[in-house]
Amino acid sequence: MPFGLTNAPAAFQRFVNSIFADMLDVCVMVYLDDILIYSHDLESHRKHVKEVLCRLCCHSLYAKPKKCEFHRDSVEYLGYVLSPSGLTMDIQSFLGFVNFYRRFIHNYSEIVVPLTRLTRKNMPWNFSEECRSAFIRLKDAFTSAPILTHWVPDAPITVETDASDYAIVGILSITCPDDELRPVAFYSRTLTAPELNYDTHDKELLAIFEAFRHWRHYLEGSATPVDVVTDHKNLEPAGQSTSPNSTWRSASDQAA
Structure with missing residues (x-):
């Protein structure tokens, strides 16, 4: 089937549905090229897998071994993790969703650190109390996120920054006509491996520099x-400092 045709996905879905018509919702689920085979016991599962592979072969369809997983008691499928105990979320999909709204969440990068650790290669899955707490904080942040005000070019501007052991954050705010300080945007990111070795002074200065660079426009x-x-x-005296830390002096000049 040629690439780019508008009706290609629907046509392919009908094709694979016709191949597995008698197996659908019995031991097979198919979404385009994602085939999920499920069974009550191992012996039945082997028969089901063999039947699926035979039908694919008969219709000149082939599966790449490196993209296949066999005899798993839990599997990621369409953004969910399926297991005998039920349905759970795929942490990568969840982080992708919340990342889209990160500009509304203060301290976002610091909050999600325990969850992003779970996405590292070869990291064993352990949804610890720290991860649970991070998830609850994100949920609360989403339901109570402040309304971001529109940017007013001639309004007084305030940039608030902070740094922790593993993240930097910033808030861009303006003073509105009613003299209330209201946020325009939030910024945060985790520190890189070299930056984790910075002392507190340099981490705080890095937060200012990155905030100015992020909101330079x-x-x-x-x-x-x-x-x-x-x-x-x-x-406070960093801008007038005559210390030999030329890198940060240059960074401060660029940010200013």
Whole structure:
């Protein structure tokens, strides 16, 4: 079947449905080229797998071995994890969903750290209490996320930043006509392996630099001065520092 045809997915779905018509919802589920074979016991499962492979072969359809998984008691299928105990979410799909709305969630990167660890290669699945707490915090954040205000170019600007042991965060806000400070956007990311070795001072400075770089299209050439709010008082003289840390001096100049 040629690529790009509008009706190609529907035509292919009808084709595979016709091949497994008597097996559908009995021991087979098919969505396009994703075939799920399920059975009550191992002996039946072997027969079902053999029958599916034979039918594919008879219709000149072939499965790539590296994309197949056999004799599994749990499997990822269409964004879910299926197992004898029930249906659970695929953590990668969940993170992909919440990542789309990260600009509404303060401290997003720091919150999801326990969950992103589960996606590492060869990492054993262990939905610990820390992971459960992260999930609940995300759920609460979604149901109570603040309304982000529209950007007003000539409004007073405030950038709030902070850094933890493994993440940096920022809040871009403007002062509205009613003198209320309202958020425009949130920013966060986890620290890279080299950045994890930075001392507290450099992590806090990195948070400021990354916030200014991320929102450069808002901040560069702004009509009003930008107020930077940080809980690390030792950063106040950083702009006037004559220390040999030229890398951060250069970064600060670029951000400013």
